[in-house]
Amino acid sequence: MKTDTIAAIATAMSNSGIGIVRISGSDSLEIIDNIYRSRIAGKRLSEADSHTVHYGYICDGEDVIDEVIVLLMKGPNSFTREDVVEIDCHGGVLVTKKILETVIKYGARPAEPGEFTKRAFLNGRIDLSQAEAVIDVINAKNDFALKSSVSQLKGAVHDKITEMRSRIIYNIAFIESALDDPEHVSIEGYGEKLLVEVEKLLIELKNLLKSADNGRIIKEGIQTVIVGKPNAGKSSLLNLLVGEERAIVTDIAGTTRDVLEESIQLGGVSLTIMDTAGIRNTEDVVEKIGVERAREYSLKADLIIYVVDSSTDLDENDEEIIQMIKEKKAVVLLNKSDLTMVTTEEMLEKKTDHRIIQISAKENRGIEILEETLKDMFFSGEISFNDEVYITNIRQKNLIQEAYESLEMVKKSILEEMPEDFYSIDLMSAYESLGSIIGEKAEEDLVNEIFSKFCTGK
Amino acid sequence: MSAIVEEYDVVVIGAGHAGCEAALASARLGLETIIFTVSVDSIALMPCNPNIGGSSKGHIVKEIDALGGEMGKNIDKTFIQSKMLNLSKGPAVHSLRAQADKAEYSKSMRKILENTDNLTVRQAEVVEILAENNVIRGVRTFSGATYNCKSVVLCTGTYLKSRCIYGDVSSYTGPNGLQSADYLTESLKNLGIEIQRFKTGTPARIDKRSIDFSKMEEQFGDERVVPFSFSTDPETVQIKQASCWLTYTNEETHRIIRENLDRSPLYSGMIEGTGPRYCPSIEDKVVKFADKDRHQVFIEPEGLYTNEMYVGGMSSSLPEDVQHKMYRSVAGLENAKIVRNAYAIEYDCINPRQLNPTLEFKQIQGLFSGGQFNGSSGYEEAAGQGLVAGINAALKIQGREMLILDRSESYIGVLIDDLVTKENKEPYRMMTSRAEYRLLLRQDNADLRLMKKGYEVGLVSEQQYNSLINKENQIAAEIKRLENTNIGASKEVQSLLEIKESTPLKTGTTLAELIRRPELSYEILEPLDKERPQLAADVIEQININIKYDGYIRRQLKQVEHFKSLENKKIPAELDFLNIDGLRKEAKQKLDLYKPLSIGQASRISGVSPADISVLLVYLEQYRHNAKKQDMR
Incomplete structure (x- = not known):
């Protein structure tokens, strides 16, 4: 887990009204400091008082994304009792989404379904007698997320991810069987071979990321x-x-x-x-x-x-x-x-x-x-669709990004001539990130792969 | 008729690798302990491979030692060859493996058992576990004698209703033709314990005089041997070592096997038990990996005073005549004389999800178990569990908090957690890939990880503990010094870097930064480091590893932090999972079956989703709140 600060779009996704992106957790203030620009040079929101409203811009580096109003609610006086930042933007699907992506890029992670409510509850903000209601929210949101993450994913993307995962796990299994039984399996010079494969995978993931940017990973339209x-x-x-x-x-x-x-x-x-x-x-x-x-x-x-x-x-x-x-x-x-x-x-x-x-x-x-x-x-709002779909896409894009970063680490380890056992650690992370996209846990996959593909043992 | 009735604190059933550790731990913690074996001559027997350690198993032996167990010390006294495996790989997968003199290993362990205070060795078959209202009362032997006690540790290995098989020959015996234990299973079933049947196998032993070693490659031990035990003086293990030999199967071997597959009890359905995939018989390998034209065969001595040689890689349950032909087709074994046939063995064991991570049965107070009985395989895995079960059997009686090792601190923790939390369909063997935090769980730092726990339990001496603290302080202080010692791009520095083929410095840096370079190390930088204190080799090793792999180690530590936060969220034992409304049906059933002790453990049960965990967290919060309110009334 990269961080415990979560973010989500708090408003319904439509092309009207305003859009609100909500961030909660210990890094909220640091994140907003990094992406908020005021007309007043050097203004830092982390230093501003709690429960204040600030006008300014959300930027990703030099790129200005939107003109916004930012609300600060420092813990424990917030919905979740953590530091909470709300960014009110001009609405519109693209802008709201872009702001959420920027928040994630700077260190938050997409909230799990119902996670804000869960945190509010666990931190004592919601009356403890309401546990059932909170559980219902979690379940309802999760049901939808599950449905959307599987059904919204395009068939071709699903196939592609499955195929990449099988290549990754094969390589991990090979390394691990050699580590497990060094006298039977040799991995001398394996780094070079793996590097070729990792570079291929990196290109393929990059393409997937581009597709995600264009909304082609999941069916996110109506x-x-x-x-x-x-x-x-x-x-x-x-x-x-x-x-x-x-x-x-x-x-x-x-x-x-x-x-x-x-x-x-x-x-x-x-x-x-x-x-x-x-x-x-x-x-x-x-x-x-x-x-x-x-x-x-x-x-x-x-x-x-x-x-x-x-x-x-x-x-x-x-x-x-x-x-x-x-x-x-x-x-x-x-x-x-x-x-x-x-x-x-x-x-x-x-x-x-x-x-x-x-x-x-x-x-x-x-x-x-x-x-x-x-x-x-x-x-007119007559047709709309659940905003969880957008969150799903961002979540999935984030996972592809994580897989990409893990493979970059593998590449770095190979180039720095680190020992082979270091490769498999990051390969496994990539495997798990990709698995989350298609809703699969790693569980016994590796052990099964080792035993079915490689002949080891006494 | 009057029968013997005796009183003990702890009864250990079985004197294999699990039983020995369990009994020693309990006796050393001051409890009156009795250990039962079907044969005193078979204490700490190694009925299969003649070695201790190996990939990840070597880690377990080191951990046993750090906690105050015996296996590491015993193998240091009785090994005949030793090798550190994976030396060209990262420090986390370096693994020590030693060839044992089997007879000496067994004799030496027997001597330790027989000379430990509070420990009684008894040859008898236990046939019944006595419990009242699900609390342990004692055990009864075949002869009718009763031994009252407060805790029982079951370490029956492969002896429960065991059956040895090759071809169409089968006999109801334990390994090596030893007596099996045929009655205990019924008693366990009567206590409501679920039993399953596993299988494993072993290759033939061949007379050394009938082997032509000139056709094989000699395999030597390491020049400088590293001991397993942290308390063994490294100088005492620099002995003259025996050799092992490498040869291969060939097309002819495979043809013989294929032609006789129909006579294998595995394929004819005569064996019902589930066998391990990682330890396949030669016939399995030939069938499953049909494209391989040869498989490695390691010929290993069983000891110094025997001519028996173990044929590693060729375990089998084919009929005797096929075995004969098969072994003789291997280069160097043309005239081989078999001393003991290869065989498969089936035995009763439990589904370990019936255990808590303390290795106590969830349903029966005071009943503990360890080793192959729990569905594992391997001497080391057995010993690790035996140690934990023995410690907890004692701690429970003493009313102290029991020992639970977690996945982030030890392989033993990974082993036990996997056994009690995951579906286990075959004998479980440890592998380094099973440990998600393996960069932290190295064999070199087992003492730093676990010796404090061993000391708190009471199995590690004050003196050992003090030297551990000293070591910790030295490592921390020296790393701090290296991080803060600046070094300029002087001529002396540049020339040393040049000699070591390391990029010259453009600007000043710290000693630690230089150590991070793959081609450099703490030792190499000595000429540049004038204020260096005198440090022992094991301290320097830690400094090198911690500095070199700092980035990776930090990442794992961060993961561990998250892991611990879930592990520390405990689930009350009385919680009724079936009554939690928001959980999905599958999750309810799984949670009820495994009864996890923490949210962390719950999250590792297959079929329990992250959403179920969220629901559980919310439910627990309310549950606690209500419980508190009731307390206040």
């Missing part, structure tokens, strides 16, 4: 699912949305393309769009799996885009979809408006309360209206 019966034009809609200039879609270097998911910016709102198999009752096994997945995704989605083929009649499949999205946030797109309309807006209005927009994916008509609609829904 989880959007396109549904509709087969041939309604779902895929053409997706292609249209993605294929335009406004779409930001890039692969993570070295990973396979995850065809189902695309991240796009539409009217300044970031969406993670999943194309799904058309929903219809089917006996075809493969397609059935696709349909099941579509249902599953729809349940978890923040927003559903339901594409209706206006050139055909509504059938039982449509009825099923309409039922499915009844309780969800959704937009109905009446596609193929370039053809003769069999199903009309009026007919749909009787069946659903959701907004209906006529489009033609083929002729690229109506997309602007969709864009405007989404913007409205987002800024």
Whole structure:
């Protein structure tokens, strides 16, 4: 553990209002001193009185991130009874996130789910009779974090991390089996070989970090699912949305393309769009799996885009979809408006309360209206998403960074010609950090790897 | 009919490596102790490999010594070859290993036992543990004699319902054909103790006169031998050493094994016990690592006054005729005469999660256990546990706080914590990779880590303790002096650096900074350091290590700080985990099964997540608060 000072975003993540980043722990004041600039030269917040408000800027070195108001609450007169600093910024997802990242860069760690409340409780700030309530908060937040850390992680990233971990553990196991049984296994000159591997891993991690900066590690936009019966034009809609200039879609270097998911910016709102198999009752096994997945995704989605083929009649499949999205946030797109309309807006209005927009994916008509609609829904707060997702991303980025630093230590040890046993200590840290991203503990992995890959023993 | 009834404080069952340490510790702490063995001639027997120590095991022996145990002293008196392994690696993995003269080792330990005050050696098979309301009352032997006592230490090793097997031949005996203990298991089960069955094996012993050593590589001991014990005078261990020999299996050996696999009791299902993966039989190695065209075979003497040679690397349970062919296919063993066959052995042991880290059973007051009975393997692992179990059996009777070693201070602590906290599906062997703070747990500083504890317990003398304190002070003072002694870029300095191929100084620095350079050391800098005090070699060793690896050591110390904070959050024994609402079901069940003593221990149980730990912390806080309120009423 690097530090016991924690930080998190305390406000809901939306593109309006203000954003608050909260820091708690013994290093809070030192951290704010390092990133806060006042107009008054040399002003240090650690020297300011408790419970005071300060105007200034948050900077990362020379870069000014935002104009802010900082609140100081020195322990024990704070929510957690530790030194607490709150940074109120202009809000907006990007700025708030950037400030949190800066706070972490300067020595805090992302708070565990429910950790502020837990600290407040353990430090006697919350009435001890409220233990159950505190436990509920921890559990609720943790459930979400668990769900998001696994489900939000892109499949390709998961695979990449798993693959890197297996390379790391193999190397640790080799070193350890040699240390354990030096007369059976020799590691003379191993440093050079390992250096090549470590340098490769460092490059790969660097790429992952870059992807994390661009929000491509996890699906952090609004989880959007396109549904509709087969041939309604779902895929053409997706292609249209993605294929335009406004779409930001890039692969993570070295990973396979995850065809189902695309991240796009539409009217300044970031969406993670999943194309799904058309929903219809089917006996075809493969397609059935696709349909099941579509249902599953729809349940978890923040927003559903339901594409209706206006050139055909509504059938039982449509009825099923309409039922499915009844309780969800959704937009109905009446596609193929370039053809003769069999199903009309009026007919749909009787069946659903959701907004209906006529489009033609083929002729690229109506997309602007969709864009405007989404913007409205987002800024009015009609669609939002849990800020834990952002925290998850920052937490994961932090873990990748930790793994990177551990491998840098390995590299340093090799270059300084330290003995081999020093390599495996930092390799293990890297292995554990990467494991936390995909929710896996190290436990007996190493011992298992040693015994399965290397022949040692008497 | 009248049977003998005698009174003791502590009864130790079994006189192997665990039992000997347990009995000596308890007797030396002033308690009337009796140790039972099925054969007095087999005290401290080494039924498998003829060596003590090795990677991480050597650390354990040093720790036993620092705590006031006997193993290190005994091997220093009876070794015939000694080697410091991993010398080219970092100091944390340097490991001492000595070849023992098995007969001498056993004889010498027997002499110690027989001449220790308060200790009675008794040959008899204990068949029943007597307990009332889950409190130990005594034991009963096969002949019906009763020995009343307050604590019992079970160190039955591989003797419980043991069965030796090779091919289709099997016999219900302990190792080396010794009598097994067939009744105790039932008594333990009646006390509610969960039993499991493990397996291990040993290679054949071959007559030295039938071996052609010219086809093998000779393996020598170190020129300068380092003793295991901190109290052994290094000059007394500079003896004439025996050699070991290295040879290899070959394609022919592997063919013989493969062709006869169907006759192996392991593959035919005749053996049910779970064997260790780290100590595979030669047939396992050939099957699992089919791509390897040869495996190493170490030929090691069993002692100076016997011709028996141990065939390290070729343990087996194949039939006798296959063994015969297999060994004879190895270079140098063409005419080998087998003295004792290789065999596998199955035995009853416990699932160690039934124990507290004190090695006392959670359910039965005064019942302790150590060694292979706890699901471990190896002489050293056994001795380490035996020592802790023996100490605690005594401390409990004396009403003193029992000894718990933690993961940040010793390998023994890692060993016990792993045994009582983790799922254990095979005999547990120590490895340096199991110790997360291994940079701190070195063999060279076992005294600095543990001798104070040994002194507080009462097994380390005042004199030893004083010299330890003196050593500590010398190390601290000298490191401080080196950190504060500036050194300029003078001609004398530059020329010494040049000779040692070290980059010349651009500006002044401290002596400590120079020692940090890999190519330099405390000793090398002597000509530049005029005010240096006279220091012993072991003090200088500590200075070098502490300065050179300062950065790494600091990082580990920081981790230890966090570890300790969780370890120090104790969980009350009466806490009912099943009643804590916010815990997930799996966590509740696991916590209830293992009944951890601290938050730290709880966090290491597989299936307990960080969120569960948070919930537990919150719950405990309220629990304490309520308990306090009740006290006040």
